[in-house]
Amino acid sequence: MSPTKLEPAVALAELQESKPDRVTIVVLSGDFDRVMAAFIIATGAAAMGMQVTMFFTFWGLNVIRREGATSGAKDLLRRMFGLLNKGGAGRLPLSRFHFFGLGTGMMKKVMSRNRMPGIAELRETARDLGVQFIACTTTMGMMGVTKDTLIEGVDQLAGVSTYLAEARQGNVNLFI
Amino acid sequence: MSPTKLEPAVALAELQESKPDRVTIVVLSGDFDRVMAAFIIATGAAAMGMQVTMFFTFWGLNVIRREGATSGAKDLLRRMFGLLNKGGAGRLPLSRFHFFGLGTGMMKKVMSRNRMPGIAELRETARDLGVQFIACTTTMGMMGVTKDTLIEGVDQLAGVSTYLAEARQGNVNLFI
Amino acid sequence: MSPTKLEPAVALAELQESKPDRVTIVVLSGDFDRVMAAFIIATGAAAMGMQVTMFFTFWGLNVIRREGATSGAKDLLRRMFGLLNKGGAGRLPLSRFHFFGLGTGMMKKVMSRNRMPGIAELRETARDLGVQFIACTTTMGMMGVTKDTLIEGVDQLAGVSTYLAEARQGNVNLFI
Numbered sequence: 001m002s003p004t005k006l007e008p009a010v011a012l013a014e015l016q017e018s019k020p021d022r023v024t025i026v027v028l029s030g031d032f033d034r035v036m037a038a039f040i041i042a043t044g045a046a047a048m049g050m051q052v053t054m055f056f057t058f059w060g061l062n063v064i065r066r067e068g069a070t071s072g073a074k075d076l077l078r079r080m081f082g083l084l085n086k087g088g089a090g091r092l093p094l095s096r097f098h099f100f101g102l103g104t105g106m107m108k109k110v111m112s113r114n115r116m117p118g119i120a121e122l123r124e125t126a127r128d129l130g131v132q133f134i135a136c137t138t139t140m141g142m143m144g145v146t147k148d149t150l151i152e153g154v155d156q157l158a159g160v161s162t163y164l165a166e167a168r169q170g171n172v173n174l175f176i
Numbered sequence: 177m178s179p180t181k182l183e184p185a186v187a188l189a190e191l192q193e194s195k196p197d198r199v200t201i202v203v204l205s206g207d208f209d210r211v212m213a214a215f216i217i218a219t220g221a222a223a224m225g226m227q228v229t230m231f232f233t234f235w236g237l238n239v240i241r242r243e244g245a246t247s248g249a250k251d252l253l254r255r256m257f258g259l260l261n262k263g264g265a266g267r268l269p270l271s272r273f274h275f276f277g278l279g280t281g282m283m284k285k286v287m288s289r290n291r292m293p294g295i296a297e298l299r300e301t302a303r304d305l306g307v308q309f310i311a312c313t314t315t316m317g318m319m320g321v322t323k324d325t326l327i328e329g330v331d332q333l334a335g336v337s338t339y340l341a342e343a344r345q346g347n348v349n350l351f352i
Numbered sequence: 353m354s355p356t357k358l359e360p361a362v363a364l365a366e367l368q369e370s371k372p373d374r375v376t377i378v379v380l381s382g383d384f385d386r387v388m389a390a391f392i393i394a395t396g397a398a399a400m401g402m403q404v405t406m407f408f409t410f411w412g413l414n415v416i417r418r419e420g421a422t423s424g425a426k427d428l429l430r431r432m433f434g435l436l437n438k439g440g441a442g443r444l445p446l447s448r449f450h451f452f453g454l455g456t457g458m459m460k461k462v463m464s465r466n467r468m469p470g471i472a473e474l475r476e477t478a479r480d481l482g483v484q485f486i487a488c489t490t491t492m493g494m495m496g497v498t499k500d501t502l503i504e505g506v507d508q509l510a511g512v513s514t515y516l517a518e519a520r521q522g523n524v525n526l527f528i
Contacts, residue, residue: 028213033410037380044512058209160220167348172519174527175350204389234385336396343524344373351526
């Protein structure tokens, strides 16, 4: 190629190369199956060299809370909410067929029998692959979730504008 | 830059400048928490200068129905459906922990105690910031929702092709 | 345009023309309303000339299972799971107001009265319009879903990396 012209095909290739290959995932759901899917996509994308950000909000915050952590909230209402919404990735229900835990329990048995990683393992893998974890400060305030009840390795506590600053640079932007 | 050549970096910059920074959100869910998240993202993006379109369909139509509006449908089946699906953003349940309204009531108390805006306020803010509201005509027909039962300020009644025409121009396209 | 120069506006036009106009939809949900929405978007996009891929995972696998097909799994746990998750697009519940099938039944009556296509018809239309169907191998293994219990016309059995390879080339990437 001479430096004085630029073929469209080349322009396109350059652009595709320079375009940041980003994935953002808003994890609002606290359902076992949806959270599993979020982590499978996140770890898959990170393994393919894409830059991945997970933004945990509402029930999704449970996924990055320490096992058994209760709310640090002082007032009664938020403390009740914190209890309902008791922490730990090991306690998420299925979005369907919960049957007082039977559905989730069954799926976990099937997964372990088939040697599939659980949510805690996938979360660890995500961390190792450099997936960014952001905890939503708006929901933290609302549900009375304090920083010290979160797992180690949460990269940022931030609000919606931080999420959007990432999402506008990517094209695989999922809401789960 | 000479007019006879174009550096890839320049092409990229031009392109990024001219690319419309759009957000589209399909609001199918009528769950309080998911709808809250939709409005928080929509208002956040609009405040950052992005062009935002919300497409309300299925249960999401409730979010833009007038408080207490019942179905305008003539036939019994659709009227029953309209009752089940009774209008108004003040009546949305949580996706989890509904407990006959206890969960939603508790979350609303916590939000008002923490001076957080509710859905009606966020919807108003979205309107003020120029977020486009589109009501899905397919679902309106199915659920017997008529134009006069919707809130003022809905920009368009339209179908999926109008949504897709917006979405294909953007990159932050969420389904909630 | 002379072959020795390329105006930014032209570069942009070229790029927009050459950019593949892709839609990917992860269908995790098995809820009647969400699946309906997935197919309405998929068929709408394909009709507009966009390239559409649907990736069926978890409960979404039911949508592409043959009517009445039970799990081919050998072990008890997965067979139980297969039963809970009994196949066929005709059996999906609504995400809200299920009422032991009343809600879904009512919506189907309203749809047929208004001459709206059901999920099986939309799925057929999607196939005719060239929408790609991918069944998630990870979930198939977990739920004991075998290839022979799926409908004809599933294009690929594949994992998350195949999904991501499509999604990273598109900009309308939805998770339903």
